[in-house]
Amino acid sequence: MNVSEIGEFVGALLILTGAIASILSVFGLIRLPDVYTRSHAATKSSTLAVLLTLSGAFVYFLFSENFISVRLLLGIGFVFLTAPVAGHVIIRAAYRSKVKLADISTEDELYEKIHGEHTDKM
Amino acid sequence: MPLQLLLNLFIAFLWMTLIDEDELLFTTFFMGFLVGLGIIFVMSRFFDTHFYLRRVYASCKLLLIFIRELTQSSIVVISQIVRPTLRIKPGIFKYETILTSDVEVTMLSMLLTLTPGSVVMEVSAEGNELYIHAMDVEESRDGLIKQLKNFEKAIMEVTR
Amino acid sequence: MNNILVLPMILPVLVGVILVFLRPYIRVQRVLSVLTTMASAAVAAYCLHHIHLNGIMRLDFGDWLPPHGILFVGDSFAMLLVLVACAVSSIILLYAFATTGIETETMFFYPFILFLVAGVNGSFLTGDLFNLFVCFEVMLLASYVLLTLGGRKTQLKEGITYVLINVLASWFFLLGIAYIYGVLGTLNMAHIAVRVAETGQGPLLTLIAIIFLIVFSLKAGLLLYFWLPGSYSAPPTAVAALFGALLTKVGIYALYRMFTLIFIHDPVIYKIIGVLAIVTMVAGCLGAIAYSDIRQIVSYNVIISVGFVLTGLAIATNIAFQGASYYLIHDMISKALLFLLAGTVVYLTGRSKFNEISGLIRNYPLVGWLFFLTMLAIAGIPPFSGFIGKVYIGLGAIETGSYVLLAVSFLSSIGVLYSLLRVFLNSFWGETIISEDDQKPFQKKIGLPLVLLAVLIVGLGIGAELLSPYIQDAADTLADPKQYIRAVIGDDLE
């Protein structure tokens, strides 16, 4: 095994890890009780998964073809930048459109702030 | 004006990265500079926020902290998901941050949101209160607040 | 290299785009738009003669030789249609100046009309199947907008029907292109023809031909005309006239091109076309009689003539093609006039049902007599324009023994006559209801385009000989696809 093969293996391993993380996290999408908790599983865990995969691909290209794919780096950066915002925005929208929290939820310090003051939201 | 110059350089750099050439050439950079110049010229009236491109070190540190937190909490969340029975108590709590600027608050929120198990739901109009939804609020509230403090510190090193 | 060939399409596009910048200057827009269509007509006339002298013209875009590049092929059949389309549009534009109203005119009215003309001309000229699709889309998009321009409720409602049906038609078009490409691996129409001829038109190619038949039947209003009456009666008169004169003709042209150039080896197709034409004529006649709304009647008359022109294709002999060429030209002109007249009546009276109107001829003799003339022309009564085409198609039908086609197509003229006669008798004759004071003034501006079209109708009938060399060229190319193929691919290739 030379360096490039090891590199390729590492890349593939990263990708596989990402894939496993992805499939595991997506089960959260099925199992978790409400949209808020699901979004934790979905958005973030799959973000991790995709980051792993992209890094894996980056590593793979780096070692197999000595190719530094700036596009992949940029892609990683972009996912970093946008994924949390997307998650935040969806959750906020869900809450503002009165999607109920799961029954097992314990506290809600936001409720009054949003739904208490404004009965008519728009 | 200096701010826009910064942005211009940024675009030029971005350009260079996008061109994907084998070696970095000045012409590529210059071309990117021109493109950036064009874009900024066109968009100049729109741009009115601050942008800082410094403290690389602080940024790297922040990044490392973040990756650590990310991995940790990912494992936590995944383990919660794959556990045969769900034992989570989700909820929303309020956190008052000491950060002030938009960029700081944004960074904090994003870092927090990126780490699994917590999402920033709302930022108050004044920008100093964060409402956070946590997947398991009773157990991880203290941990989260600690995490937040860590982040705040790291961010301030970068921004101030 | 015949760059001139692209002008009938590109001039309207170019001017249309420029007019977008000149939105507030209505006068400039008017002048430029009518100059453009007239110039295009002039170019077409020049090309027509050029073709007569030197044979089919061809323009390879970007100098990429067929079948790899896109090209325009100007044969007489196409060029005749381009010429008439441009001429008729010019006249309709004159009518539009007088009737459309500033408000609508500033809604990019003229650019859209020019785009429509461009799409129509492009469809006539292109020699590439996929490009035909694109040209169709140019035409269709422009027609969608023109149909709904101004946004009255009926316009929007009919617009939906029209757009949807055409979306479906375009979908079938792509389906056909996909299949053709799958089997033959090419898009150039002449090249397709060569390859079809080589393989012999087996059942699969016939099946694909049927899909194209559906596509162009939808566009032409051959049997699948449900969209037509509604959408032709909704827009402003000038637009309706443009639709009546141009839109179905493009579909008819495409049917002719397809089934005289490419899928010519299986007679089943012609039988199907014949049956469709018969049903279309019968149903068209029924429709024209069923309604008392003048615009509906006029629209169904379009349908009848579609059936009539396509009997020429079903017969598919040189003489029938001559007839069809004559008739197509006649139809473009006379349908334009008919739509303009119908619109003028509605405009003058504010009503659209013929039994609510009476005695118009006393107040508006010109409109009345022009309507009468148009009625005769459309019914194929000599010596007006529709006659000679009818004779040729009849001769073709007799020649090939297609007696059912013969009977139905000739009897359809009676349906035409009856439907329009009802309008004439009820609306133009009868007691004059409108008093001298109440009547709307009839502007000379409206009269001019009407008279021009009428002159064309009479001229085309009496001076049919003038066109005959070109018509013969057209029929020859249609009857002998080798001419077209040779002009596009040359003898050497395949």
Added chain:
Amino acid sequence: METLITLLVGVLVAVGVYLLLSKEMLRIILGTAILSHAIHLLLLTMGGLKKGDVPLLTETAAEYTDALPQALILTAIVISFAVTAFLLVLSYRVYQESGRGPRLRGRQDE
């Protein structure tokens, strides 16, 4: 693969046509969208699938996949986008004209 895609196209066509036969404008427009998806796939399939490498000459390959259908599909996609946009606006204008007021917010159960 070609066969499978063709079957997929068949399913899409059936769904698209079924939607097209609806009364609701939105379903109909969705139907046209799905139909155009189907035809794009079919066009690609007709050129043969996975028969070569990406048609970029930077990538040295023995064989390239058929580029022509790709170009055609690109054109078709853009055109179908144009038409869909127009149709969407047209249909909401119809509702506007028939006097139904706009709704303000996406509903919960959506």
Added chain:
Amino acid sequence: MKKNDVILQTVTKIVFFIILTFGVELFISGHNNPGGGFIGGLVLSSAFVLLYLVYDIETVHRGTPFDFKRVAALGVLLAVGTGMLSILFGESFLSQTTWLVDLPVFGETELGTMTIFEAGVALTVLGVVVTIILGISEDVE
């Protein structure tokens, strides 16, 4: 509670410029890589779509005071114009030509009518998409 879009807006400012740059790059490098006029134009317009989503029309307009209809028309003019250009040069309509030009900084550079053509395409796509979206959105008021 009032909305505070601080997170979204801050990120958008960065993302917007990334997209714009990417769009221009796609358009320029379309010759040899995936991309070209259409895709470039589409990416550019998606950048604007993002802006309109995150901000409001007036704010964006303060930054980009164009009439996008005219942008689109200009694009069509450019595309058609390159075709007419070849007529002027006595070649068949839409013949694309490339010149090797010696530019001061870039050295030998290929400049082609195809680039102008594609620029026209990109501008039209940008103009049209934004026109459509603006048109519908402004209808709300």
Added chain:
Amino acid sequence: MTVLLAIFIPFIAACLVPFIHKILTGRRIGWFVITIPLFLFILLIRLVPSLSNGASYLYTFPWIPSADVYFSTHLDGLSMIFALLITGIGSLVVLYSIYYLSEREAIGRFYTYLLLFMGAMLGVVLSDNLIVLYVFWELTSISSFLLIAFWYHRKQSRYGAKKSMLITVTGGIFMLVGFLMLYTITGTFNLQELISMREVIAADSLFIPAMLLVLIGAFTKSAQFPFHIWLPDAMEAPTPVSAYLHSATMVKAGIYLVARFTPVFAGDTTWFYVVSCVGLLTMLWGSVNAVKQTDLKALLAFSTVSQLGMIMSLLGIGSLAFASSESTQIALFTAATFAALFHLINHSTFKGSLFMVVGILDHELGTRNIKRLGGLATIMPITFTIALIGSFSMAGLPPFNGFLSKELFFEAMLSLKEANLLSMDSLVLLFPIIAWVGSIFTFIYCMIIVFQTFFGKVHAPAPGQRPAHEAPIQMLISPMVLGSLVVLIFIFPNLLGTYILGPAMNAVYPQYEGMPGLVPEIHVWHGWEMPIFMTIGVIIIGILLYGLLRYWKWIYSVGFLQWTLDRLYNALLQRIERVASVVTKTYMTGSVRDYVAYIMLFFIALVGIGLLGFQQFIFDFSDDAVIEINESIIIFVMMCSSVAILFAKSRITAIILNGVLGYSIAILFVVFRAPDLALTQIIVETVTTVLFLLCFYYLPEWKNEYKSVSMRIRNGLIAVASGVAVTVIALLVQGHSMYPSISIYYETASRLAGGLNVVNTILGDFRAFDTMLEVLVLFIAGLGVYSLVKLRRKKGVDHPEEK
């Protein structure tokens, strides 16, 4: 050249009338108009001698030579009879009309139409080219239409005009088809050439159809049963028009046509059967119906129908000469044609005068109703005399020309026994009997005209009507001229025979030209033979029946006799309109889904037909690429999400699923090595989704679609069948891919175009034109959306096209 002049002068004059009318105001314009026919009449009559010497006048100039349409005119004996009638009676009618029409009428318009008709009619009888003949033929229908509806504000006028137009134009179209068939057989439209090619024509399978079609044209024009129904309603026209068009000239165009085509078609006995049977039937039907009329003009109309039938039947018998070989037989049968032509002239004289008389009565008394007329013999003596002459001539009484032709008619009917035709036995008897019965009824209605109008008690004028008095002399001149002709012809019949009828006979029987006996001598007295007995019988029984009229007239009001063809016509039109309305409105529902269903059904049906053409179905999967598991999962995802769209409870779910579909397609594009497509698809899909969301604001909630299960099943079946059809063809195509794609070229040539991205070079160079237009499409759509949203027509603003 003279002939050409004869055709065009009336047209030119017609165009001039509106202008001259400004100078010669009022009825004075009539004096200008009258010069035209008068001039032409003189012009033509000068040619009579030379014609009788066997000359004929031909003139040709090319009109549409490529279609073998030459403007050829030919003046021979047959044309001459008609041309003289047209110009001669035309002059008299114009003269009569000058005083008939009131100053308040649109006199200019009237004369324009009349001149138009005159030119057209001259064109019909003079043209030597079938197409030109047809042109003028239809023109006569049109001018007749205009003249009938001269008082277009009257409902009845419009009704009559419409009817005549529909029937005669339809007949004309049939005739045209017949002409076209003749052309197909012979390759010429030239009449003379056609006649010379009669053997060729007779041998063709199209012979009988062509003959029947031409005859339909003739029959409609000449108001033969069952097409005669338009003629009584045509009486809504001003009386000069009735006298001119609907008795003397236009209705005789059919006679002309039959005579003209006799040499072409008469070789076959079908011609004889059809022409003579229809003629006789028409004669009987017309005369029987005339008796029951109470309107004098209607009575005259039916009488015209009857008389035309009589002439027609004679022409039929005359055609038998072609089938005969013995010279005696030939002479016998040609005599029938001679009789026909003779009666044609006679009819024009007496019927013309009678119409004018009725016009005078109408003009002076304001009514034409027999029941309201009576005892006018003393009040209007001149009118009465003319009426008497006309009626008695029509009844076939001496000393009037009608007597002569009626005798010849009976003789011709009796001559049938000489014909050696198969299955003639019954006809030999039936023909004379029908002819005789018809003549009896003719006699009866002639008596009605004379006695019920001019004898009996004088009716008091209705309120508002003037008391009866004789008409002004100017109005009487024309009928007087015609009346004296009736008598003169009786006295000098052979003058007419030699100069006018002789040349015409030569034209009808070109092969017997110059044959002795072709132009028989007309004798007032034949001796005591069958015809004279028949005439006496007609008179006796006619008088008897007329006397007993009120005892048997009830027959007309019973059963089937009441059921007229006219009602059939009305009912037919009504039925057609109703059926048209019901049928059309049944399928034109205005609902898009129905239309889409039609289209898809059509597609499925046609594909079904197309699939029938296959002997075997070849599917070839050997070239298929391998399927990876992940790809199949993606495809499965796509199938699921597309089907799920159907069941989506809310629209936004459907949009999201559509987005999934779009993104999945992008992945497929990646898998299939299409990067540009993947990029485009992703962006377009997103932008489309954004558009959907934008428009959602206005679109209503997505409701539950179906109420009925059957509808759902119907749509489901259509959808599935469409999917199957598309798939099956696609699979067949994959099994039949016959050629390599042309696109290999692009890979090599792409470098020429200066790009390494083949797709991009195709779009930007090879197929740049597509791209350019596509950009245009996008632009139009953008501009369209903008105008749709932003540029609305303001409500309430007065728009020129709306009220």
Added chain:
Amino acid sequence: MIAGMLTISVILFALTILVAVIRIILGPSLPDRVVALDVIGVNLIATIAVVSVILNTKAFLEAILILGILSFIGTIAFSKFIERGKIVERKRDR
């Protein structure tokens, strides 16, 4: 070995997408579906990356970035729709 890992990965990603589609179909709330769509977008990015590695081509790297951009835009559009009904406003009402 490496090829096997990659194949398994891509299948796992495809399965992830399948599961997300199930969530879209099930709902129940609109945000649920949007979350799932977001998941699909992110996983498609990963899929493209893996496919690029498998096919050993750089042609699709643009697609990764584009997909990132547009799935972000899509998510924002949906969220805004859920929140406000209209996704582009003339003037912010805040």
